[in-house]
Amino acid sequence: MAEPLISRKEQIRNAARNMFKERGYAASSMRDLAKEVGIEPASLYNHIASKQDILKEVCFEMAQEFFDNIELIRVLPISAAARLKKAIDSHVQVISANVDASSVFFNEWRHLEEPALSEFKRMRQRYEHEFREILKEGINMGEFRMIDIKLSTFTILSSLNATYDLLQNPQSSNIDSEEIAEKISLILLKGISKNQ
Amino acid sequence: MAEPLISRKEQIRNAARNMFKERGYAASSMRDLAKEVGIEPASLYNHIASKQDILKEVCFEMAQEFFDNIELIRVLPISAAARLKKAIDSHVQVISANVDASSVFFNEWRHLEEPALSEFKRMRQRYEHEFREILKEGINMGEFRMIDIKLSTFTILSSLNATYDLLQNPQSSNIDSEEIAEKISLILLKGISKNQ
């Protein structure tokens, strides 16, 4: 008689991540979630507090993963360009390791209720701040051109955040996260144009 | 006695665009929509066929706007780099002129039901194809570096698509669509790095 490899709570959370990703938070019902796990709807509440609570856990776990990595990178004694490269690699790698959760993190966070919603926005702001700091230092050190810091950060993060879509729909070529990070870095750092 | 400037149907669609943007499609109720317009819920159905029908109209109107512009640009007798620049400008301008609808277009399209959903994806694929063609030609003409076309298109469109967020939350500096397009073009074409 094999013991279950993961707890029922983890089963529920995994199924919820996938369902929130596929249908969105609002369109996901606790009844369908229960069916997916193989128990009655009421039984879910022996393992989780509420639908909203699952969303909160998924969103903040992802936020924490992004944060842990960027805070290791920020203190590395290397050039700003090297740090930016590492931050990009790390960001794509975190997404790659959590495809379902990433999709929820990027698309369903606005269904968070207060005060979680404000806390979430605050964390995201701090994360963006870390990227801006790297760009600022790179400009000061003469490694980067005199770009608009806010809009550059926006461009970088927009491109990176969208990769969850590439990683969950590996069309034709099965491209991996290192290759994606490498190629996006190249485009963002060196640009598309040939002449200068 | 002033005549209404826009039809009731248009009032409903405007309110729906805004509500779908703010709360998402699934979390928007026809009762709240009716309240916003100032009529009884049942009265909505004298002007619109269904909730799904409004979503379809919003999504496909936007798709058409994007398309109309790109198909004018594709035949211009100018360099690939100049055409890419124009395509970027146009894309941001369409978003800027339809901030609510853009948000719905980018975030709520997956709530489209078949066959509209497949038709929508097909149109998006064709749009991306136009961008890929510009990049391909630019590489062949020696204007662009030997970049990965699929991933470059992905990077460009990810950055551009996210601008609806900048345009609807004009934080501190009230940046306009021309400036956004200009700066994103610069980053994508010339890159962030200084050396080479």
Add this chain to the structure above:
DNA sequence: CCTACCGATCGGTAGG
């Protein structure tokens, strides 16, 4: 454009 209403479904609780 409204009143009145339909059947279906929602998140969650009581009690065992």
Add this chain to the structure above:
DNA sequence: CCTACCGATCGGTAGG
């Protein structure tokens, strides 16, 4: 973990 069930809300229709 289940049976039984709560009140609330959903998109939409009938009929005028």
